[in-house]
Amino acid sequence: MYASIIVSVSASDVNKVFEYKIPDGLTDFIAVGHRVLVPFGPRQIQGYVIDIKNEVGYDPSKIKPITRALDVKPVLTAELIKLAKDLADYYVTSYISVIETILPAALKSKSKKMLSLSEDSTEQTEVIWHGMNLPPKIEVKTLSARQLAELKPLIRRGEVEEETIITQHTKKKYARALKPTFIPRGDFGRAYKQLELLDFIEQYDEHVLQSEVIDNGYTQGTINELVKKGYVEKVDVVSGRDPYKSRVFEEDLPKELNAEQQNAYDKISHSVDHDLAETFLLHGVTGSGKTEVYLQVIQKVLDKERTALMLVPEIALTPQMVNRFKARFGDDVAVLHSGLSHGEKYDEWLKVKNQQAGVVVGARSSVFAPVENLGVIIIDEEHETTYKQQDRPMYHATEVAKYRSKYYNCPVILGSATPSLESFARSERGVYTRLELNHRAVTKTLPETKTVDMSEEHRKGNTSIVSEALREAINLRIGRGEQTVLLLNRRGYANFQICQSCGHVPNCPNCDISLTYHKMQHSLLCHYCGYEAGVTRECDNCDSDDVTFRGTGTEKVEETLRDMFNVDIVRMDNDTTSRKGMHEKLLNTFENEKIPILLGTQMIAKGLDYPNVTLVGVLNADTMLNLPDFRANEKTYQLLTQVAGRAGRHELSGEVIFQTYNPEHYAIELAESNDYAAFYEKELAFRRLARYSPYYFHVLFTVSHEQVKKCLEATTHIHKELVDSVTDKAIIVGPSPSPIERINRQYRFQILLKYKSEPNLIDVLHKINEYYNERYKKDKLSLKIDVDPKYIM
Structure with a gap:
């Protein structure tokens, strides 16, 4: 038997399949998708089995054998192997780079695959284990082919279990537990608390976490007394890393769908029932209840004993989406995104791999989750460019989803209030099935939107970044106890430093870009390569001390708003959310503490749903208009429409104010009137003339x-x-x-x-x-x- 293997070497001349002989003792063990260790030149390197064959087309005596297996269960499915090959061909990249993108980072770290007897092992299995002179835990790669062959049926029956111990980024998490010994009880005298605790622990045949015992009101001293008397043993047990373990989610029951939602649900249900690989474009205005449609479609898929995959574009959206999904589906939800630690992400990935979760929620790379028997794939805010990977392999999650949809014969739902022109054009041609939600699910009307010409503001003497209309609107919300969301898609304090004597602007020595001033760090930063320079009060070019800062970023606006309104402000940008968990922490602070103003970059523009937000202000609607990119107008329209949708999503009515120096630009005018159809036609005419996508x-x-x-x-x-x-x-x-x-x-x-x-x-x-x-x-x-x-x- 021979295995076709892709080796973990990124060099282009190694981007091909190599043949290795499967040792006799491993012929019944090695399967497609296994990680293996193989000789490669003078080294031993990791590889992935992508095919198994009975013969090869050249001299078998020249084929080297596989050294050992690195896993008990394959880490890749046949579907993911085929997907990796197709993506490597289409996106012009190496096969191994796609495979390593599919797998979690933890598996690419130094790791050990360990075997041990499970809690379900029989006496006969224990005899076999000890007869092989195996320790309590044994690393898979140290076992001989004969030993693996003998253990394989025990692994299949679950009497021997596999565990991955990550030695680079993280290790399996252990917790202290208490195990009852069930020895005959002596006289406890007046030690009633010890007796009560022993009764509590003996309810558990195996063990109970010590933290749970303490949470139930027992002290460490009482525990130690029982240990000393021999009634209880302290043991360490593996504890999975669940980032949501301490959270309590209120049950969320399905809501009654309105006529538009029901129509969309019925059409998608037909596709689910008939196993059709159909792509739907769910085009619904902000607040139209797209998420409820997603949830009810997923419930239908789960009822058919299939799985669901839900993608969101921004990590900032994940907390709220996770809340809704956990509240509806409980522990059947696994969460995969880059905000988790390597260990947390690996444990969630393993949960999916072991079919312990029917629903996967996550960002772009979650499209590769090892789900099987897929019943639906949902991509929320499908227009977002974050679904496109900017480094090799430069895949697009939507294209990957359509590949997987065809394999599993299941529908793909692309949801957005502002679909990409490409998706909308495909729905016009019938390539996608378009479903329209034209009305909000709760409130009857969209928020009132108006545009402020900042040139006119300046002519009136207002040089602040906040127009008079926006200032009055914010004051009104503060007085009512309502909340405001403000968007400025530029972080930092000032865009650049300039000498007013000679005009010199400090640039990054590595990039053709000016350095951005960050007041908190008191430094000039390059947002492309990370270069950092100190701030000097003298010009590097002419030694003049007439140096100032120009332009405005979120850091400066936060300072301005505090002075102007004297209220607390939550700021969300890359500077404040770089540490783990800060997205969720900041959003929870904004909601739970009723902070009057949330200020942020485009990460706050999508998906956020807070009932007390009644005002949205865009401080500079022109930020993206002047980018040298043919999609600049489309991105401007999408961003403005999406952020406008954060206002008045529940009982309270909403208001939106766009501040701009280009009030007559069609992207801004049509965002104000929320007229996607008119924008589509206008932009399409430009694309046709300039010969850009979707025409090319x-x-x-x-x-x-x-x-x-x-x-x-x-x-x-x-x-x-x-x-x-x-x-x-x-x-x-x-x-x-x-x-x-x-x-x-x-x-x-x-x-x-x-x-x-x-x-x-x-x-x-x-x-x-x-x-x-x-x-x-x-x-x-x-x-x-x-x-x-x-x-x-």
Whole structure:
């Protein structure tokens, strides 16, 4: 028997399948999806079994054997292996990079797979275990093929269990427990509390956590007395890392659906009942009850004994979404996102792998969760660019979801109040089935929205970032005890420092970008490479002391608002949410302590649902309009509409104020009137004229090197390769410098390929990619190929 194996080496010349012989003792043990240790040159490295065959096409005597298995159960399913291969081909990346993206980080750390007797082991099993002279716990890779073969039926029956101990980032978590010995009782005399505690502990045949005993009112002294008398033993037991263990969730019962929601539910249910791989676009205004539709569809899927996958775009959205899902489905929910520790994420992943959770909720990478028998995949706020990975492998979660949907014959639901133009265009052509929710589920009307021209404000003498209309509206909410959400999509204190004598602006030495002033750290920071410089009161260029700061970020606005309104403020941006758990902590503080103002970047614009928020203000609606990207207008419209939807979601009516210097721009005007259809038509006309998506597909080539000349030579070569390989219907834009020409000491040049149909394109892309992988080895010239990019920057 032979195994086809992908080895854990990222080099391009190793991006292929290698054949290894399965040792005789492991032929019944090794399966597709197993991690194994194999000889590779002079080293022993990790690999993944992707196929098993009876013969190979060359001399078997030259094939090396697998050294040992690293797992008892395969970590990859056949479906995920096929998915990894398809994504590697489509997104022009290595097979191993996709596999390692699919698996949790903990498995890529140093880890040990341990076997031990389970609580269900029989006396016969214990005889076999001890007859092999095995210790209480034994590492899988130290077992011989004969021993593994002998233990395999015991593992299948659950009499021997497998445990992963992570030695790099985290270890299995243990907790102190108390185990009754059940020895005959002596005379307790007047020690009534000890007797009462012993009765309590003996209710548990195995053990009870010491923390639970103490929570029930017993003291450490009473526990120690029982241990001293031999009635109780202290033991350490494995305790799974559950980030929500201490939380209490109030039960949330299904709500009655309105006519629009019921229609959407019925159509999706038909797809679930008939095992159809159908993609739905659930287009509903903010507050229209999309989440309730999701929840009831998931309940239907669970009733059919299938599983559900729910994706959200931002980690900031996860706490509220988790609350709703835990309240509805309890412990049947597993949560996967980057805000968890490696250990927590691994334990949640294992919960899914072992089919102990029917519902998975998480961010982008959760689309690879090892769920089986999928019944539905839901992608909330489907328009968000965070669903597109910006590093290799540069996959898009929606495309992965559609792959998995076809494999399991289940529907995909794409939900949004502001769908991407591509998704809406597909629904217009019938590729997706569009379902409309045009009315809010609770309140009858959307919030009243108005636009303030900040140029006019300045002409009136108001130079503050807060217009008079917004100031009055905030004061009104403070007086009523209601809450306000303010958006400014720019963190830091000031955009840049400038010398008013010579005009010098300190730039990052590594990137072509000015440094942002952060007052709390009293430093100038680069938001691209992380470079940090101290703040000086003299100009580096002319030694003048006439140095000041220009522009406004969230840090400065927070200071301004405190002075203006004299109230508490919660600020949410990358600076305040970098530590674990801070998203949820800040949002809980805002809700539970009734803080008057929540100020933040775009992370607060989506998904948040608070009944007391009646005012939303956008301090600078123009932030994204001037980006050198063809999606700038679309992103502006989406952001404004989404944040406006945070106001008046329950009984109280809402108000929205946009502050802008471009009040007549159609993205802002149509966001004010919440007219998606008009925006779609207007933007589509621009896209058609400029020959962009959804009329054309795109591939972005970005070359980077420390020397400009090398970048220009490489992009010129790529341009020639494309001209020689694609049809004359394709459009090649470039080569040209990237909008930000230098990042982290690397100059960047790019080419944009636009096309409608290029049958040989994948082969062309792989050929170019392989050539520049070799170039990278020689002179560190890097090429990044982004298929279906979300940013042209």
